[in-house]
Structures are given as structure tokens and as C-alpha cells.
Amino acid sequence: MCQNTAVPRYVDKDERRRHVAAALRRIAAREGLEGVSIRTVAAEAGLSVGAVQRDFGTKDDLLRFALREALANVSRRFSGIRVGPGGLSFAEGLRRVLTDLLPTDDERLAEARVWSAFYARAAVDPGFADTLAELDARARAALRAAVGWAAEQGELAPGQDPDALVELLLVLVDGIWLSAVRRPPGASLDAQRAAVSAAxxxxxxxxxxGTRRG
Amino acid sequence: MCQNTAVPRYVDKDERRRHVAAALRRIAAREGLEGVSIRTVAAEAGLSVGAVQRDFGTKDDLLRFALREALANVSRRFSGIRVGPGGLSFAEGLRRVLTDLLPTDDERLAEARVWSAFYARAAVDPGFADTLAELDARARAALRAAVGWAAEQGELAPGQDPDALVELLLVLVDGIWLSAVRRPPGASLDAQRAAVSAAxxxxxxxxxxGTRRG
DNA sequence: TCCGTTTTGATACAGTCGTATCGATACATT
DNA sequence: AATGTATCGATACGACTGTATCAAAACGGA
Structure with a gap:
């Protein structure tokens, strides 16, 4: 009796929300945000329209949830890349982050496409822009810490303003990530890898x- | 009688196509590509649906035309920035190009938004991707020339591979341009300017x- | 077992979409 | 002035959109 009143009744609701969000991202990667409708998402997730409606009141809620989830996936990967004392050098960390964004597999390609779709949407939808700004601030904070440490280690090119460098890195991450979108389907990744190295x-x-570390 | 059989009958057709494309871009900048429909574009242009239909057989034709026109506007601005013998130094040319992309006025902000919208569309529409790739190739050629000249002048940081640097610059241009999208409406451009300087x-x-020039 | 509550899937509704069609209009030519 | 043709705006069409509604089914607690 009453073993866990907080848990939803039939299935785990949060899990199904994630399931629906994943279906949305698959469609967005395949056809863009224009192909995303309550109906198509429900079909892709194997659910009825009503089920999706109940889990996410409105379509915008669904989109926003899917965006946050998509970025959580990426930042979870990044959380394994630790720059600083006891971790990687700044150069190596930067190289790994940028390389990780390249469309080396279908999943990453899909992520980049989804990102470009949300990016475009944020350009005209203040709600999405806010979400993006919040995630932006988080990325900025992480980069600031890494750059600060790199400056201490003398790992940066001389005459670089750390704050300016953080902004540049944000731009670089976006540019590298989105470059997946403009790459022709069969082309090699050499150009992108070259860009990462050059960056x-x-x-x-x-x-x-600067100081080397093991 | 037959004073000019090549000219369209009532109005200049090409001019009206440009007029319609401009209306499309205004809507795309305001509401994104999702707000663009034959009807909304026709209304914005002050034309009937039929007129727009006749000038551009299909909606995709209209979108493609508007994309090419939008990028022609930007590249026309860039054509005034000449890097090389008798022109600007590489550093100064790069600085001007990147600075010119910043959303310093409504027109540029609109351009960036339109660009982001087309970019997202190209992610899932091969026809648009082809158009983008073509424009990409043109930008690459221009950058290659500039970088080659900069290398001759010793203007580059040591140990830079020119080809890799070209790819990096493409990424930088995209990143800087699209950064307009994620900037909060009232925020200053200082961060973006800093990113340009750092770049x-x-x-x-x-x-x-390297050698300085007047 | 029965009741009350959720959850479900289907359907309805009012719009908008891209496109096709078509009579009216405006012009060039004879 | 009459005719033929190209252009015009309006409207029709079927498909799709987001959302609301609602009977039926499925479950927990008694």
C-alpha cells in the first residue's frame, strides 16, 4: 500500500517525456523543425496525439524540453573533458571539445542539425532566445574557468585578453558545430579537422x- | 511598335522578383522562415497571391531566390574590402569583414536572422545545401587568396597551415555572423567586438x- | 468486486498551408 | 475599333496545423 505515491501510475512520465523528445529530435534531424508537429512526433514515438498533448501541454513546451534535453546530452559528453589541475591542458581540452562536436557519426550530425534548427528559432522567438542565453551563460562560465587557468599556466598566446578569448571560444564552438550543417553528405571531415587544429x-x-603536463 | 520586345510588359519582372524577395526577407527576419508563406509574402509585398505565384512557380523557387539575393547583398558589401597588394593588410581586412557582420543595425541583424533560417533549412534540404555549398566555395576561394597573400607577407602566426587557416576563417565568419542571433536584444556589442579582436x-x-602597410 | 480516478486514443474544430483554376482586365497588335 | 494574348486578383481544393473535447478503457483503493 502506498509504496510510492510520487511515482506516476502506469509508466514513468519523465521517461516518456524523454522518449517523446528523442522522437522530436529524430524528426528535426531528418526534416528540420518544419517537419515537427504534434502528430508526426506522436507517430514517431509510437504514441497517440492525446498522449503527447497530455505530457506537454503545448507544442512550445515540447520544443523547449527537447532543446534542453538535446543540449544536456552534449554537455554530458563535455563533462568528461576536464581542463585544469589534475586534468587536461587547455590546448588538449579545447581540441577535444571542438573535435567532439564534429559530425563523426549520425548522432552528432543529428545533434548539429537540431542545434541549427533551434538556433534559427531562437532568432525570432524570445522564449527560445532566453533558453539559449541561459545555456550560453553556463558555457561562458565553464570557458572562463578554463581560460583563466590556461592564462595562469602561460598556455595562451601572448597579448590575449582572457574575456575576449572566452567570447571567441563561444563563437568557435558555434561555428565548428554548425559547420556540420554545410558539409556535403559524402565529404570527408578533413577540412573540419583542419579548422579545429588551426583554431x-x-x-x-x-x-x-606554457607548462606541459602528463 | 516593338520598341523593346525583351522587356516585360507592364512592370520590370526582375525588379518585382527582388521586391518580393525583400518582402520575404523582412518576414524571415521578423518571424523566421516559419512565418513565410505565399500569402504572407504577397501581403508584405503588397501583391496578390497569384502575382507571387506567377513570378516564382513554387515556394522553393522563391526561397532559393531570396537566399541568393540575401547573400549577394552581403558579398556586395565585402567586395569593397580588398586585401592584398595596394589594399588592406590581412589583419585589417579580416577585422573589417568580421566587424561588418556584427548586428550594428537592424539591417544586419535581419541578415543574420535570415542567414540562420536558411542555414537550418539547408541542414535538411539538399537543394538548399547545394546552393550553400556553391556560395561556400566562392567564399573559400576569396579567403584562400587573402591567406596566401598574408602568408607571403609574413602576416600570419608561425606554424599555421594556410589551408587549415582558410577553413578556420570560414568557421569564424559563420560563428561571428550567427552570434547575432543569440545576443539578447538590448545587450551591447562589446562581447562580439571582443571576439572579433581576439580572432x-x-x-x-x-x-x-609582418610587414606593415599604409 | 465495485467505485472513482486517470489515462487513453479518436475525433472535432477552426485555421493556414501550397497550389490550381478561372473569369475579368489591360495591353499590343492589326 | 476589334481581336488576341498576357496578366491580374479571387477563389476553390485537399491536406495539414495546434488544440479541445469526450466516450471508453485501465487501473488503485475499498
């Missing part, structure tokens, strides 16, 4: 100044 | 190595 080299001032 | 400094290896 790391430019930011850190060539290969390896 | 120029990183790529050219700090302020002014």
Missing part, C-alpha cells in the same frame, strides 16, 4: 608553449 | 607582426 594553434599560439 | 589577434599572432 587550437591560433588560440594557444602554436604548438605547446 | 584577429589569434590568427595573425598578436598585434602586427
Amino acid at each position: 587550437v594553434a591560433a588560440v594557444t599560439g602554436g604548438e605547446g608553449r | 584577429v589577434a589569434a590568427v595573425t599572432g598578436g598585434e602586427g607582426r
Whole structure:
């Protein structure tokens, strides 16, 4: 009796929300946000329209949830890349982050497409822009810490303003990530990898100044 | 009699196509590509649905035309920035290009929003991706020339691979341009300007190595 | 077992979409 | 002035949209 009153009755509601959000992202990666409708998402998730409606009151709620989830997936990957004392050098961390964004598999390609779709939407929808700004602030904080540490270690090219560098890195991350979108389907990733190398080299001032660490 | 059989009958057709494309871009900047429909574009342009239909057989034709026109506007501005012998230094040219992309006025902000919308569309529409790839190739060629010249002048940071640098610059241009989208409405442009400065400094290896020119 | 509450899927509704059609209009030519 | 043709705006069509509604089914607690 009353073993857990907080848990939803039939299925785990949060899990189903994630399931629906994943279906939305699959459609968005395949056809863009224009192909996303309550009906298509429900069909992709194997649910009825009413079920999706009940889990997410409105379509915007669904979109926003899917955006947050999509970015949570990416940042979860990044959480494994630790820059700082006891972790990676700044250059190596930057290289790994940028490389991780490249569309090396279908999942990453889909992420980039979804990101571009949400990005475009944020351009005209203040609600989405707010969500983006919040995530932006988080990324900025993480980058600031990494750049601050890199500056201490003398790992940066001389004459770089750390705050300006943080802004540049934000731009770089976006640019690299979105470059997946403009890459022709069959093309190799060499150009993108080259861009990553050039970015790391430019930011850190060539290969390896500053203190090296194991 | 037959004074000019090539000219359209009532109005200049090409001019009206441009007029319609401009109306489309206004809507895209305001509401995104989702707000663009034959009806809304016709209304914005002050025309009937039938007129727009006749000028552009299908909606995709209209979108593609508007995309090319939008990018022609930007590249026309860039054509005034000449890097090379008798022109600007590489660093100064790069700084001007990136700065010109910043949303310093409503027109530029609109351009960035339109760009983000087309970008997202190209992610899932091969026809648009082809158009983008073509424009991409043009930008790449221009950048290659500029970078080649900068390398000759010793204006680049040491150890930079010119080809890789070209790819990085493409990424930078995209990133800077699209950063307009994520900027909160009232915020200052200082962060973006800082990113531009940091980008120029990183790529050219700090302020002014290489030969200076007037 | 029965009741009360949720959850469900189907359907209804009012719009909008892209496109096709078509009579009226406006012009060039004879 | 009459004719033929190209252009015009309006409207029709079927498909789709987001959302609301609602009977039926499924479950927990008694």
C-alpha cells in the first residue's frame, strides 16, 4: 500500500517525456523543425496525439524540453573533458571539445542539425532566445574557468585578453558545430579537422608553449 | 511598335522578383522562415497571391531566390574590402569583414536572422545545401587568396597551415555572423567586438607582426 | 468486486498551408 | 475599333496545423 505515491501510475512520465523528445529530435534531424508537429512526433514515438498533448501541454513546451534535453546530452559528453589541475591542458581540452562536436557519426550530425534548427528559432522567438542565453551563460562560465587557468599556466598566446578569448571560444564552438550543417553528405571531415587544429594553434599560439603536463 | 520586345510588359519582372524577395526577407527576419508563406509574402509585398505565384512557380523557387539575393547583398558589401597588394593588410581586412557582420543595425541583424533560417533549412534540404555549398566555395576561394597573400607577407602566426587557416576563417565568419542571433536584444556589442579582436589577434599572432602597410 | 480516478486514443474544430483554376482586365497588335 | 494574348486578383481544393473535447478503457483503493 502506498509504496510510492510520487511515482506516476502506469509508466514513468519523465521517461516518456524523454522518449517523446528523442522522437522530436529524430524528426528535426531528418526534416528540420518544419517537419515537427504534434502528430508526426506522436507517430514517431509510437504514441497517440492525446498522449503527447497530455505530457506537454503545448507544442512550445515540447520544443523547449527537447532543446534542453538535446543540449544536456552534449554537455554530458563535455563533462568528461576536464581542463585544469589534475586534468587536461587547455590546448588538449579545447581540441577535444571542438573535435567532439564534429559530425563523426549520425548522432552528432543529428545533434548539429537540431542545434541549427533551434538556433534559427531562437532568432525570432524570445522564449527560445532566453533558453539559449541561459545555456550560453553556463558555457561562458565553464570557458572562463578554463581560460583563466590556461592564462595562469602561460598556455595562451601572448597579448590575449582572457574575456575576449572566452567570447571567441563561444563563437568557435558555434561555428565548428554548425559547420556540420554545410558539409556535403559524402565529404570527408578533413577540412573540419583542419579548422579545429588551426583554431587550437591560433588560440594557444602554436604548438605547446606554457607548462606541459602528463 | 516593338520598341523593346525583351522587356516585360507592364512592370520590370526582375525588379518585382527582388521586391518580393525583400518582402520575404523582412518576414524571415521578423518571424523566421516559419512565418513565410505565399500569402504572407504577397501581403508584405503588397501583391496578390497569384502575382507571387506567377513570378516564382513554387515556394522553393522563391526561397532559393531570396537566399541568393540575401547573400549577394552581403558579398556586395565585402567586395569593397580588398586585401592584398595596394589594399588592406590581412589583419585589417579580416577585422573589417568580421566587424561588418556584427548586428550594428537592424539591417544586419535581419541578415543574420535570415542567414540562420536558411542555414537550418539547408541542414535538411539538399537543394538548399547545394546552393550553400556553391556560395561556400566562392567564399573559400576569396579567403584562400587573402591567406596566401598574408602568408607571403609574413602576416600570419608561425606554424599555421594556410589551408587549415582558410577553413578556420570560414568557421569564424559563420560563428561571428550567427552570434547575432543569440545576443539578447538590448545587450551591447562589446562581447562580439571582443571576439572579433581576439580572432584577429589569434590568427595573425598578436598585434602586427609582418610587414606593415599604409 | 465495485467505485472513482486517470489515462487513453479518436475525433472535432477552426485555421493556414501550397497550389490550381478561372473569369475579368489591360495591353499590343492589326 | 476589334481581336488576341498576357496578366491580374479571387477563389476553390485537399491536406495539414495546434488544440479541445469526450466516450471508453485501465487501473488503485475499498
